Amino acid sequence: MTLVLHRIDDRLIHGQVVVGWGQPLNIQFIVLVDDAVAASEWEQELYRMGVPPEMDVYFLNVADAIAALPRYRDDSRNGILLTGDIETMRRLVDDGGIPNVNLGGIHHRVGRTQRLRYVFLNNDEEAALRDIATQGVSISAQDVPGARPIPLDDLLAGVAG
Amino acid sequence: MSDGQGPAENDKPTPRAIVAGHGDFANGLVSAVDLITGRGGQLIPVAVPGLCAEDIEALIRERMRESGVKVIFTDLQAGSCTMAARRILRGVDDALLIAGVNLPTLLDFVFADQMPVIDAARRSAERGRSAITVVGSAGGVKQA
Numbered sequence: 001m002t003l004v005l006h007r008i009d010d011r012l013i014h015g016q017v018v019v020g021w022g023q024p025l026n027i028q029f030i031v032l033v034d035d036a037v038a039a040s041e042w043e044q045e046l047y048r049m050g051v052p053p054e055m056d057v058y059f060l061n062v063a064d065a066i067a068a069l070p071r072y073r074d075d076s077r078n079g080i081l082l083t084g085d086i087e088t089m090r091r092l093v094d095d096g097g098i099p100n101v102n103l104g105g106i107h108h109r110v111g112r113t114q115r116l117r118y119v120f121l122n123n124d125e126e127a128a129l130r131d132i133a134t135q136g137v138s139i140s141a142q143d144v145p146g147a148r149p150i151p152l153d154d155l156l157a158g159v160a161g
Numbered sequence: 162m163s164d165g166q167g168p169a170e171n172d173k174p175t176p177r178a179i180v181a182g183h184g185d186f187a188n189g190l191v192s193a194v195d196l197i198t199g200r201g202g203q204l205i206p207v208a209v210p211g212l213c214a215e216d217i218e219a220l221i222r223e224r225m226r227e228s229g230v231k232v233i234f235t236d237l238q239a240g241s242c243t244m245a246a247r248r249i250l251r252g253v254d255d256a257l258l259i260a261g262v263n264l265p266t267l268l269d270f271v272f273a274d275q276m277p278v279i280d281a282a283r284r285s286a287e288r289g290r291s292a293i294t295v296v297g298s299a300g301g302v303k304q305a
Contacts, residue, residue, distance in 0.1 A: 011241045013216050015183055019241040048246055050239035107213035117211060 002073045003031070008089050009104035012037070013057070014048045016104065017080065020144040022055065026138055028077035033065040033092065035085050036071045037044040062088055066095045075099065086128045093132050101132060103141035103155070116154050118143045174202040176228045177278050178270065180262065181207040181221060181246070182236030200271035205251055206229065209242060218245035231255055232282040234262035234270075257282050265292030 004025050007019060014030060021027060028049065035044045046148065048057055060068060072079055081098070083089045089101055097126040105118050112120035119141050121129070133139050133152055140149040180187040187206035195201025205224055209217045221233065221242065233250075235243040238260045246258045257279050259266070266289025272280035 011244070014241040014244065015237045015239050034163060037199070042251070046244060049247075050244060107211055107216070151241060 002075065003069075003081045004077045005102055006089070006092075006098050006100060007102040007104045008083050008086055008106060010081060010084050010085050010107055011105055013050045016144055017082065018051050018055070021080065024145050025080075027080055028057065029072075029075065030082055031058045031060060031065065031069075031072050031079060032082045033060050033088055034060045034061060035088075037084075038064070044137050061108055062091050065092060069095070069097060072154040074118050086125050086132075090132050093135055093137055098137060100138040100140070103129075103139065103152075115158070116141055116150065116161065119155065120154075129156070167208075174200065174274075176205050176230050177203045177274065178230055178232035178234055178282065179205045179207055179221060179224055179228075180234045180267070181209065181242035182262075183240060183242075184208070184210070184238045190262070190264060191265060194267045194271055197268060198271055200239045200274075203271045203274065204234075204267065207242070214245065215240060217241050218248055220251050221245050224247070225256075231257065232278055233258045233269065234282075235260045236262060255279075259286045262286075263289045263292065 003023060004027070007017065007021075012034065013030065017030070032047065037047065038059045044059045048061075051057055058072075067079070072081070081092070083092070086106070092098060093101070103119055106120055106125070107118065108120045109115070111121070112125070114120050118130045129139055129152055140153040141155050142149040174249055182192055185208060187208055191201045191204045191206040194204060207221060207224055209220060212220065225231075233246045233256070235246055235258065237243060240260075243258070243260045250256050250258055259282055266285045268278075269288040270281055270285035273284060276284070
């Protein structure tokens with residue numbers, strides 16, 4: 001199989017990712033791309049302890065991820081590509097090969113406007129998402145598999161409900 | 162003692178632990194403890210809807226600071242509350258996190274209020290682990 005989900009989630013590894021998506025998609029590995037986590041053994045151990053032993057987690061900074069993504073796309077197992085912010089995903093998208101992006105959780109912070117219960121965006125983040133979309137990447141918000149995916153245009157137009 | 166009109170202020174128990182988890186998990190569990198034992202006041206439920214990881218950590222840290230509790234129960238090992246609690250406990254040697262809490266765990270904990278709180282939490286975790294029971298023969302080894 002391959003990377004079956006490309007998700008932006010500021011909580012990184014947590015219940016929705018490991019259980020909510022992990023079980024129905026039979027996820028066997030997670031590629032977590034985050035420069036800060038990749039530089040911290042303690043952070044990596046924290047996240048590693050949150051996944052079941054049969055699930056592998058690979059921690060990469062952005063530069064290493066760009067080089068390694070073709071290998072993960074060719075992996076025989078199902079995997080999730082996970083970033084904690086939009087900018088990191090945009091840098092990966094710029095390198096090509098990412099067909100779609102799942103907005104899974106971008107939570108409240110000063111300067112952000114609520115778009116969904118679990119998606120808050122500032123102007124720069126909205127612009128970054130539009131930029132990603134112009135590269136032919138399909139973007140939708142969906143926190144868990146059972147939820148209705150909200151296309152980016154509806155999300156930004158405020159018609160997501 | 163209760164006069165049937167709710168507990169008097171001086172009957173309010175001292176909080177001994179935080180319970181945190183997804184959705185209404187904490188409120189539901191603490192509500193169940195209180196319904197069964199009347200001792201739900203020992204537990205501080207924390208819900209974290211819509212919060213980012215930093216805000217979850219800040220919220221739990223604040224609840225610990227204002228209450229003085231040293232024990233945190235969370236629902237899921239991979240959950241955001243567990244991650245936050247692990248960050249809070251980093252370098253702290255007088256506090257305890259128990260992930261995967263269930264109702265039997267908390268029932269044991271609230272009745273162990275004569276024990277040091279850390280000892281009570283450790284014991285309750287073992288009681289909660291052993292309280293999971295499978296009943297019925299479906300899918301099991303067939304009896305001769």
